[in-house]
Each structure stands twice: as structure tokens, then as C-alpha cells.
Amino acid sequence: MLIERGFTSADVVSLKLINGEELIARFESETADVVKIVKPMCVTLNGQGVGLMPWMFLGNGKEVTLNKSHIFAMMTSKHDAADQYRDSTTDIALR
Numbered sequence: 001m002l003i004e005r006g007f008t009s010a011d012v013v014s015l016k017l018i019n020g021e022e023l024i025a026r027f028e029s030e031t032a033d034v035v036k037i038v039k040p041m042c043v044t045l046n047g048q049g050v051g052l053m054p055w056m057f058l059g060n061g062k063e064v065t066l067n068k069s070h071i072f073a074m075m076t077s078k079h080d081a082a083d084q085y086r087d088s089t090t091d092i093a094l095r
Contacts, residue, residue, distance in 0.1 A: 012082035
């Protein structure tokens, strides 16, 4: 059986929620019941391909706590997707 290492707070992760939404965010921490992520973005399809938009437009916090029971899968994001996420959420251009 393949056992993946734990995530660190520097990792950009992709999450698939049980309602079908796909998020990308910076991993913060986890317990047995919850996962904390920072600045979640929703993955959308547009005319140019995959795009990112804020997951919650009216929320006032950067950190979000999700119950693990609402997460179908979580994994490290592809390099290109992580770069696009960092470009969208920081003032640092990676390309």
C-alpha cells in the first residue's frame, strides 16, 4: 500500500469536496476531524481552460476549517496549478 507523507504549511493542495467542488488552497493543519486551509480558490472552466476564483466572496477570513467528512480527496497540487494559485493569492510572480 502506498502511504503519502503528511502535508506541511507550505504545500498547495487540491481538494475534491463531496458536493463535487474542487478547491485549491494552502494547507495549514489538520486533526483527526478537520482540515484547515488558507485562501481557498474554486477551480472553474472558462474559454481559456482552467481558472481560479475566490471560493467565498463575502467571507472575512483567510483561514477556513473544513470537516473531513466533507472532503472526498486531498492531494498535493500539480506544479503549474500551484504556481497559478500563488500568482493569484500573493504579490509574487512566479513566471
